[in-house]
Amino acid sequence: MKHLKIDNLHVSIGDREILRGLSLDLPTGQVHAIMGPNGSGKSTLAKVIAGHPDYTVTSGDILFDGESILEMEPDARARKGIFLAFQYPSEIPGVTIANFLRAALQARLPEGEELEATEYYAKLYEKMDLLEMPRTFTSRAVNEGFSGGEKKRCEILQMAMLQPTFALLDETDSGLDIDALKIVSHGVNSLRGPETGMLVITHYQRLLNYIVPDFVHVMVNGRIVESGTKELALKLEAEGYDWATEPEAEAVGV
Amino acid sequence: MASASVSGVPLMEGALVEGQWPEWFVASRQRGWADFQQLPAPVPKDEKWRFSNVKALALDSFRYPAAVADAGALVERSTGLGESAARFVFGNNRLLAATAPAAELVKAGLVVMTLEEAASQHADLVEKHFMAQEVKLGSAKYAALHRSGPVNGVFIRVPKNLEVAQPIEIFHWVEGENSAVFPHTLVVCERHSKATVVDCFRSADDESAFACGVNDLVVEEGAKLNYVAVQQWSLATTAFHLNSTTVGRDAACLGMQVNLGGKFVRGESYSRMVAEGARSDMLSVNIAGGEQMIDQRTFQDHAKPSATSDLLYQNALTGKGRTVFSGVIRVEPGAHKTDAYQKVRNIVLSDEAEANSMPGLEIEADDVRCTHGATTSQVDDRELFYLLARGIRPEAAQQLLVMGFFNTVLDRLPDARLRGHIEGMVEKRLSATLRG
Numbered sequence: 001m002k003h004l005k006i007d008n009l010h011v012s013i014g015d016r017e018i019l020r021g022l023s024l025d026l027p028t029g030q031v032h033a034i035m036g037p038n039g040s041g042k043s044t045l046a047k048v049i050a051g052h053p054d055y056t057v058t059s060g061d062i063l064f065d066g067e068s069i070l071e072m073e074p075d076a077r078a079r080k081g082i083f084l085a086f087q088y089p090s091e092i093p094g095v096t097i098a099n100f101l102r103a104a105l106q107a108r109l110p111e112g113e114e115l116e117a118t119e120y121y122a123k124l125y126e127k128m129d130l131l132e133m134p135r136t137f138t139s140r141a142v143n144e145g146f147s148g149g150e151k152k153r154c155e156i157l158q159m160a161m162l163q164p165t166f167a168l169l170d171e172t173d174s175g176l177d178i179d180a181l182k183i184v185s186h187g188v189n190s191l192r193g194p195e196t197g198m199l200v201i202t203h204y205q206r207l208l209n210y211i212v213p214d215f216v217h218v219m220v221n222g223r224i225v226e227s228g229t230k231e232l233a234l235k236l237e238a239e240g241y242d243w244a245t246e247p248e249a250e251a252v253g254v
Numbered sequence: 255m256a257s258a259s260v261s262g263v264p265l266m267e268g269a270l271v272e273g274q275w276p277e278w279f280v281a282s283r284q285r286g287w288a289d290f291q292q293l294p295a296p297v298p299k300d301e302k303w304r305f306s307n308v309k310a311l312a313l314d315s316f317r318y319p320a321a322v323a324d325a326g327a328l329v330e331r332s333t334g335l336g337e338s339a340a341r342f343v344f345g346n347n348r349l350l351a352a353t354a355p356a357a358e359l360v361k362a363g364l365v366v367m368t369l370e371e372a373a374s375q376h377a378d379l380v381e382k383h384f385m386a387q388e389v390k391l392g393s394a395k396y397a398a399l400h401r402s403g404p405v406n407g408v409f410i411r412v413p414k415n416l417e418v419a420q421p422i423e424i425f426h427w428v429e430g431e432n433s434a435v436f437p438h439t440l441v442v443c444e445r446h447s448k449a450t451v452v453d454c455f456r457s458a459d460d461e462s463a464f465a466c467g468v469n470d471l472v473v474e475e476g477a478k479l480n481y482v483a484v485q486q487w488s489l490a491t492t493a494f495h496l497n498s499t500t501v502g503r504d505a506a507c508l509g510m511q512v513n514l515g516g517k518f519v520r521g522e523s524y525s526r527m528v529a530e531g532a533r534s535d536m537l538s539v540n541i542a543g544g545e546q547m548i549d550q551r552t553f554q555d556h557a558k559p560s561a562t563s564d565l566l567y568q569n570a571l572t573g574k575g576r577t578v579f580s581g582v583i584r585v586e587p588g589a590h591k592t593d594a595y596q597k598v599r600n601i602v603l604s605d606e607a608e609a610n611s612m613p614g615l616e617i618e619a620d621d622v623r624c625t626h627g628a629t630t631s632q633v634d635d636r637e638l639f640y641l642l643a644r645g646i647r648p649e650a651a652q653q654l655l656v657m658g659f660f661n662t663v664l665d666r667l668p669d670a671r672l673r674g675h676i677e678g679m680v681e682k683r684l685s686a687t688l689r690g
Contacts (some may be wrong), residue, residue, distance in 0.1 A: 050643050053635075078645035090640040094658030094665070103654055104644040141658070158644060 036219035081165030148175030185210030286401030302392030319433035363413030372409030503529035527561035542575030571607035
């Protein structure tokens with residue numbers, strides 16, 4: 001079992017502190033959900049773990065199986081086994097999905113070793129079938145002109161191909177209709193297993209009906225304020241976030 | 255038959271006695287030589303040489319070269335598409351090897367032969383079309399030099415209604431320090447014919463050389479021509495590539511200039527829509543790295559109504575690379591319903607690189623649609639992070655993004671095999687440039 005451990009993490013963008021002492025332990029074999037209102041720092045957490053250059057870690061640590069990854073470049077973190085499914089995936093004009101994924105897999109091979117094309121395509125087609133993606137997708141430019149659902153499916157396809165140790169799913173349900181949500185969830189669930197830990201970030205409880213988490217954390221103002229089992233998500237659905245945000249409001253009032 | 259020689263000019267010494275050229279051609283050469291001497295050399299303040307480097311035009315050290323040392327080796331190195339309708343290889347202005355078209359194509363009337371042979375055997379066609387268009391974009395002096403010089407290359411006539419499925423490939427090699435070559439390609443696509451022609455310009459070594467190339471493309475009514483020039487001269491070469499295209503009624507020409515080599519490269523591309531329904535796609539992919547300068551001037555000349563021209567030039571710059579793009583769309587009086595588009599896009603990968611873009615319009619007709627634009631940007635940070643977040647290393651990510659940028663142009667090539675072939679050469683050069 002491996003652990004992705006977030007230890008008292010403080011993160012700023014410019015002068016603004018977004019994460020304010022966040023701690024979390026995600027072991028492989030588990031799915032943790034992070035829920036929280038808009039602006040609570042959920043997406044920031046995902047991007048910081050992936051190494052986004054816009055954010056500064058002012059204190060605390062991110063440990064991948066005991067080893068700090070704060071000094072690692074984003075590409076090195078990804079090769080180590082971290083995967084971020086983007087909330088807003090970029091369009092990459094002129095780069096086909098097939099070429100893009102080949103480059104990503106090639107980067108994981110030892111220097112001088114070439115990706116085996118037949119195996120690559122067999123795996124790619126298998127994963128595309130899982131996500132009900134037509135074969136023509138491979139020759140389309142990454143995310144260019146994709147619908148919201150196609151973009152999210154493309155993210156999960158990449159995850160399926162790259163087989164990360166820790167996957168961070170940032171609002172993967174946003175912009176999906178119910179059918180697309182089912183397909184995407186099915187894809188994610190098929191990737192669950194003892195070798196993979198997942199952090200599912202969402203604003204709505206709906207996604208968690210399809211991707212059932214082992215633990216749920218509630219994030220408010222850059223901290224985790226409550227953790228529990230999946231029933232916590234139902235409480236949030238019924239009662240909203242107000243109960244969780246109140247202590248903060250009082251603190252401001254002091 | 256006659257021959258002429260010009261002494262005292264290293265470029266020409268010994269050049270003109272070679273070959274068997276008809277009288278009309280020799281006379282044309284002499285006019286060319288007179289024009290070359292009489293026309294002034296460009297100066298920096300010439301509008302048509304703005305942002306260029308006229309100092310690069312010192313030609314004194316160049317001379318007419320001896321034959322290449324090992325013709326067989328260069329023919330061997332002329333790796334192209336593998337399958338072609340005809341294949342000609344030249345080195346230092348001399349024909350090294352020729353694979354003529356298949357018998358049934360010849361029987362159908364396809365002509366692919368050296369310009370020298372064609373000047374006699376198809377004198378009427380060659381004389382009518384050889385450098386028939388006025389050189390308007392600034393290099394008239396060097397066009398005159400080409401005309402006066404020891405030109406060599408291929409004449410292609412695609413007869414009425416014939417569709418040539420495989421591309422016709424031409425290789426021009428230059429070898430040896432200060433060698434000068436004068437490649438010429440003349441293509442006449444007669445009514446409703448269809449052909450693809452690929453010119454490959456390559457250096458046998460890393461030496462400084464001079465290339466002064468011209469191509470004339472004539473696309474008659476209903477015909478379709480794809481023409482691709484892949485320039486891979488050494489990084490010490492000074493080169494001119496002057497293109498002139500005329501497109502007839504309901505005819506289409508897709509021309510693509512790929513500049514990967516050269517130290518100073520001046521490209522001029524003139525496309526004239528001479529009848530209604532004509533279409534000209536003018537495309538270019540350019541890599542300027544190190545100390546390279548690629549200076550391109552274009553002219554979309556709409557002489558008649560209801561014609562279309564669509565220009566897309568894309569440049570990637572690294573190191574101290576420089577590019578110049580100056581383009582004009584001209585709509586002549588009466589050329590109503592013209593649809594003209596002109597776009598240049600630069601991606602600048604270093605602080606020291608410089609891209610200059612000067613799009614322009616001259617419209618003298620009503621009811622036209624003309625758009626032009628130029629963009630210059632760096633690699634998009636969000637796109638880059640997206641690739642990095644997939645484990646792709648920064649250098650590979652940058653290369654993937656720039657290839658994606660170029661693919662939007664290469665995707666316009668109608669033939670997948672040709673497209674893959676060109677993409678491979680662009681990718682190889684890009685990789686070397688980014689590492690360099």
